[in-house]
Amino acid sequence: MNRQQQLDLLKLAFPIILGNLSQMMLNIIDSAMVGHLSYKHLAAASLVTNMIGLPYVLCIGFSVAISPLIAELKGAKKPEFCGALLNNAFYLNITVAVLTSFLLYLFGDVIFHLGQDPEVAKLGLPYMNWMLWSIVPMTAFLSIKQFCDGLNFTKIPMILSLASIPLNALLNYLLIYGNYGFPKMELVGAGVATFITRIFIALFLGIYVLFHKRYQIYQLHNRNLNKSQLKKIINLALPSAWQYVSEIGAFVVLGILVGWFGATQQAAHQVSLSVAALTFMVSIGLSSAGSIKVGEAYGMKDILLVRRIGISVLQFSAIYGCICAVFFIIFRNQIPYLFTSDPEVIHHAALLFLFAAAFQLGDSIQAVGIGVLRGIQDVKFPTIYTTLCYWFVGIPVGYFLSVMLNWQVSGVWTGFIVCLSSMAFLLYRRFLKITSSFS
Numbered sequence: 233m234n235r236q237q238q239l240d241l242l243k244l245a246f247p248i249i250l251g252n253l254s255q256m257m258l259n260i261i262d263s264a265m266v267g268h269l270s271y272k273h274l275a276a277a278s279l280v281t282n283m284i285g286l287p288y289v290l291c292i293g294f295s296v297a298i299s300p301l302i303a304e305l306k307g308a309k310k311p312e313f314c315g316a317l318l319n320n321a322f323y324l325n326i327t328v329a330v331l332t333s334f335l336l337y338l339f340g341d342v343i344f345h346l347g348q349d350p351e352v353a354k355l356g357l358p359y360m361n362w363m364l365w366s367i368v369p370m371t372a373f374l375s376i377k378q379f380c381d382g383l384n385f386t387k388i389p390m391i392l393s394l395a396s397i398p399l400n401a402l403l404n405y406l407l408i409y410g411n412y413g414f415p416k417m418e419l420v421g422a423g424v425a426t427f428i429t430r431i432f433i434a435l436f437l438g439i440y441v442l443f444h445k446r447y448q449i450y451q452l453h454n455r456n457l458n459k460s461q462l463k464k465i466i467n468l469a470l471p472s473a474w475q476y477v478s479e480i481g482a483f484v485v486l487g488i489l490v491g492w493f494g495a496t497q498q499a500a501h502q503v504s505l506s507v508a509a510l511t512f513m514v515s516i517g518l519s520s521a522g523s524i525k526v527g528e529a530y531g532m533k534d535i536l537l538v539r540r541i542g543i544s545v546l547q548f549s550a551i552y553g554c555i556c557a558v559f560f561i562i563f564r565n566q567i568p569y570l571f572t573s574d575p576e577v578i579h580h581a582a583l584l585f586l587f588a589a590a591f592q593l594g595d596s597i598q599a600v601g602i603g604v605l606r607g608i609q610d611v612k613f614p615t616i617y618t619t620l621c622y623w624f625v626g627i628p629v630g631y632f633l634s635v636m637l638n639w640q641v642s643g644v645w646t647g648f649i650v651c652l653s654s655m656a657f658l659l660y661r662r663f664l665k666i667t668s669s670f671s
Contacts, residue, residue: 307531
């Protein structure tokens with residue numbers, strides 16, 4: 233991969249990364265602003281984040297299948313099929329989003345049966361309901377965004393994602409604290425603000441893509457269901473969704489374990505995990521860009537380029553992971569003050585940032601590894617790896633260390649380190665193996 237191709241990759245990745253960071257910032261802003269109400273409000277936000285993690289990433293998993301498929305069509309010079317692919321994927325993704333949100337809404341009272349602090353659970357339930365329904369407009373936005381990203385039209389989705397940050401912060405300021413005559417809704421206000429923000433950006437992007445002349449050649453008017461195309465989307469989307477569900481599901485289970493050790497450790501867990509999730513969005517951006525560029529090369533039947541792109545983006549991910557690790561070590565005592573002034577929460581969070589530093593390299597490589605393999609539509613083995621590493625390694629290790637050996641939250645985060653490092657090794661080896669015959 234020459235210097236120009238590397239620059240093209242980074243040029244594609246940059247707006248995707250900004251868009252991902254912007255969406256994650258909505259959760260960071262919520263946590264930071266409700267954390268100044270009390271540490272129990274922050275713990276409630278953490279609990280809800282864990283509970284809605286599965287439907288959230290399920291919908292993300294379905295949407296990420298769009299960009300490599302669009303990129304493949306672009307590489308094969310078949311733009312007339314792109315609109316139909318988006319519409320079929322959009323129908324599928326919105327159906328999944330509505331059904332999963334509705335099911336968890338029906339069984340929301342389970343929040344009181346997870347061994348959590350009763351006050352934390354009571355604060356979290358109404359907030360969870362708003363965050364659940366915000367998944368639907370988020371899925372609509374991400375589906376259209378993935379279509380744009382696959383075509384390398386990343387500017388407008390990036391701008392909208394960035395615009396969502398000040399909009400969400402303003403709505404939080406008005407609704408959480410009741411400023412300028414608005415009702416003081418506290419944690420519920422954060423959920424309402426996120427819901428409104430996601431509806432706005434989804435509507436704006438949808439209208440833009442439908443009516444801008446740039447997209448006319450992709451025949452977006454073709455809204456008929458295509459069974460063969462829908463089957464191809466599902467064959468890529470289901471394993472991709474399960475990969476996300478396996479990873480975040482493990483984080484959810486281990487996050488619920490943290491709640492067994494009290495609201496203070498749960499609040500610290502939310503602080504550290506929120507920041508770690510923010511840095512992870514850069515890895516996801518690199519993963520998406522790598523998936524798109526690999527998908528284009530795959531559509532062009534340029535197999536040597538597939539391998540070169542994949543190796544380059546994996547190298548970028550390793551460098552980035554090391555930079556994040558150093559950042560967490562240096563600033564571990566300062567970052568928690570952005571979220572809370574409680575000294576005990578700050579102490580626990582500072583310790584957890586050392587654990588976060590230990591899994592940055594593995595986390596970044598495994599995220600990109602899944603992406604580049606998805607670009608060549610290799611999803612079977614990555615799906616097996618995620619299931620084994622998270623559910624049969626990460627969760628048992630985290631439970632044993634945190635509960636059986638009483639390491640508490642430190643044991644949970646050791647589980648994170650073990651499963652993410654294992655994933656990185658397996659996925660990196662898989663990509664080198666499957667492309668070795670290409671070189």
